[in-house]
Amino acid sequence: MPGIRRRGDRDDGDDDPAGTSGHSDDDTHGSSDGSADLDTRDSPNTHNSPNTHDSPNASDGQADVETTRWVTAPGADPDRIPSQVESDHGGVPRARMPGWIPSSARPGKAAAGKAGRAGNGGRSGGADGSAEADAARYDPFDAASEPDHVVDASELVRQVLDSGLAGILRWRKQSTNAPIVQVENAYIRGKLDLRGADLRYLFRFERCRFEYAPDVREAKLLGLVFQRCRLPGLLARNLRTGNDLRLIKCYIEAEAGGSDGETTMRRADDVDRGMPDAAVNLTDAVIEGSAVLTATRIVHPHGKAVHADRLLVTGALLAYRLDAEGEVRIPGLRTGGNVNFSGASLRNPDGFALNGNGAVVGGSLLCELDRPGGDAGSQRFATRGLLYLPSMRVSGDLNFRGAELKVRQDGLGVDAWKTGDWYVDPHPALIADRLHVEGNVELSDGLDVDGTLRMVNARIGGSLRLADAHIRVLPSRKPPFRDRAVHLDGSEISGDLDTKGVRVKGQLRIADVTIRGNVHLTDGTFSHAGRDVLSFRRSTVSGNLQVRRCRAEGTLRLMGMSVGGSIDLQGTEVGEPERKDDGGRDWAVDLRSVRVARSVLLTAEERRPFTARGGVTMDGAQIQRQLDITGAHLCGASDGTDDPGAVALDAGDTHADEFVLAPGGPPLGRVVLLRAHCGTLTDDADATDTRATGVEGSLWLATGGLDLEDFRYDSLGTPIEIGDTAEVRRRLRLLHDAIGGYRPGPYDQFAAMLRSSGNEEQADWVLAKKQQYRYESLAHGKPVVGLGVRLWSLLQRWMVGYGYRPVRAVVLLLLLLVAGSVWFGVRVDDCIDDGNLLVVEGRRCAVNADDTGLNWNPVLFTVDLLVPIVDFGNKGRWHLGEADMWVATGFTAMGWVLATTAATGMTRALRRNGAN
DSSP, X not given: OOOOOOSSOOOTTOOOHHHHSOOOSTTSOOOTTSOTTTTSOOOHHHHHSOOOTTOTTOTTOOOOOOEEEEEOOTTSOOSOOOOOOOSSTTOOOOOOOOOOEEEEEOTTOOOTTXXXXXXXXXXXXXXXXXXXXXXXXXXXXXXXXXXXXXXXXXXHHHHHHHHHHHHHHHHHHHOSSOOEEEEESEEEESOOBOTTOBOOOEEEEESOEESSOOBOTTOEESEEEEESOEESOEEOTTOEESSOEEEESOEEEOOBTOSSSSSSBOOGXXXXXXXXXXEEEOTTOEESSOEEOTTOEEEEEEEEEEEOTTOEESSOEEOTTOEEEEEEEOXXXXXXXXXXXXXXXXXXXEEEEEEOTTOEESSOEEOSOBOOOTTSOOBOOEEEEEEEOTTOEESSOEEOTTOEEEOOOSSOSSGGGOSOOTTOOSSEEEEOTTOEESSOEEOOSSOEEESEEEOTTOEESSOEEOTXXXXXXXXXXXXXXXXXXXXXXXXXXXXXXXXXXXXXXXXXXXXTOEESSOEEOOSOEEEEEEEEEEEOTTOEESSOEEOOSOEEEEEEEOTTOXXXXXXXXXXXXXXXXXXXXXXXXXXXXXXXXXXXXXXXXXXOBTTBOOEEETOEEOTTOEESSEEEOTTOEEESSTTSOOOTTSEEEEOTTOEEXXXXXXXXXXXXXXXXXXXXEEEXXXXXXXXXXXXXXXXXXXXXXXXXXXXXXXOEEEEESSOOOTTOHHHHHHHHHHHHHXXXXXXXXXXXXXXXXXXXXXXXXXXXXXXXXXXXXXXXXHHTTOHHHHHHHHHHHHHHHHHTGGGTOHHHHHHHHHHHHHHHHHHHHHOOOGGGGOTTSEEETTTEEXXXXXXXXXXXXXXXXXXXXXXXSOOOSOTTTBOOOHHHHHHHHHHHHHHXXXXXXXXXXXXXXXXXXXXX
């Protein structure tokens, strides 16, 4: 066994994690007591220094350190000991009995009677060794390789216990460095039993093979290092070290049928509750340094590969490229630094691959792609089994970039999942409920997941990234449909949610989530046909929600969201919406009751239109700025066919400052704007701010028509010029064709908008057309009555414009006055031949002979007939023949109609002017 190592050269098997795995971050923690580099070789000055064992006051200040070496006993065969290591992991070398015994020496001095292979000339892998010597080193993993030494574990322990006390006392007085018990290239026979020992030694084993699992339970050691060793297990429950615990490039496999009670595979009925069943047992251990498991392989497929409940590590837990078969169990872990599993492979397909329930990480949790640099290739973190991290607290970041997480989905993964609770995910690859991360959560950059990523009620201090991740979960075939690929209900994210380029097969459920940054779901692919593919129910986003250039099969459920910026769905294609229980289809995009501080954009981007096959609903939405569907392709039927009965766009009860309704083509289905309200209505492509393809008037050409009852808008995006009769007629024609029947509200709204912009005459014309359409509606389907209704409508339209042309009434009254005056002034009544009547001026007769002093005036008589209610004293006093009687009756009736129409028009004008 070589001498004590101090700061100096490193061999190629140095256990520094920065050297073995290419990492140079703060994961490589030193010892808290100043002995971080005890595993390095002595400097040349140390080798050449004089012996100071008997001179405690030596001027050079070098430590007087006692070292244990193993040499041949006197008379033993000095030749190499032939051995045959069995191919199984617990094989013991067969050797002659040479009687190996220990000998002590100080650094730089050889022990008496030492064989040629003992001391610095042995195959220890020193800096002065040749390439041939390095190649000839003992390989504990190779059955054909022979050890340099066969060490009796009990003798090693006895020598350390017998000689350790005095050495430690001298060391404490004279040195600031610590002694090392180092064994290299050896087969450790028997059981290394240090249980309960209190030793200020750092034990280092390099290229060694152990017959039995080392037992350091309840021990207090300065440090413990296994490098390139093969062990049947490690019993380290309640261990306490003053420095690092390192298992570097080791192979550990628990033996079946062993007797230690902790590292063996046992039948379930033989297991005592609370008794660990682990290859490496670190339960309740305290490591005042770092725990290093770099590049170590641990095999215990029917038990726990690592059992480290409540492990306390003041430094970091470094498990680069750890290869574990069996559960890695670290619930209650406490670390002062990072926990790093980068490049690790954890396999336990029928249970927990990694159980970190309630762990507290003082730095970051890193489970990402390991890129050591140099000639070593990169390796991704991979699990086969459930990654179980509920209630974990991470002071830094949680990083799964480029990882591969897979769980079996052919049945229930965990018995506890056998429940009818709808919110349970039966096939989770990651469970991190109530996770608390101060920094960012990276589930991105090539992350490949088979199963559900579940982080319910989590708290993330930074951003959550799912960019370029690929997540798959098998669809459920019967209710309850619990096929969520990502489940984030109730979580809080202080930064952004970034899922650029994500590919998800299953539901992306983000309900009741608070996001204080932006949401970027751009260039993603979401597949969950017939169900909700993206659910943001009742979530709050302080910034923008962008679902741009995505392709989604399933319903985009954004119902009840509150967004501080805009909802942007530019260039997104949505189809195959959720199936209802009655066999029908739900909406492709559900924006009901959203509250948006800026705009909702369902527009085209770079000639890629927003497309919704299954309809869009935003019933009850409150939008502070703009609802824009410029260039959109809207189809009410989920299969993309033209179904006039389906609703392509439902914006009922929606309120916005501006509606930009210029889709890329006529919507295939019905458009509902019932009780909606906007300040400005823009339905002309030329009036939009984007070049993206709106088609003029296409909204009004919806194949299922428009429902515009109580739809209110204050102005048009392109105002109608005063006197532009052609534009008013065009819009009125589009409106009449779109609503498909008589409904007074849309005409009243159109007229009110025209009147508010100063087009009084055009507004009255629109209202007159409304009355015309009303009479046509009344006459429709009534052959007999309808004829009269049509004639009466024609008469009103021609005479007074349905009361909206009062000037026509005045003109007709004047014409009737002239006609009446001529008629009654020219004709001579035949009453003059009746002697009983009083003839006046030889042309007319007074009815009452007592009426004397009457003068006949045909103009005044006609005026009296045409003006209703008011009596000028001419009606009823003059005798009229049969022809005159009928003419007078007609004049009276016409007078009533025209006078009432004129009065109504004047009253309407006065009321309107008074309101202004």
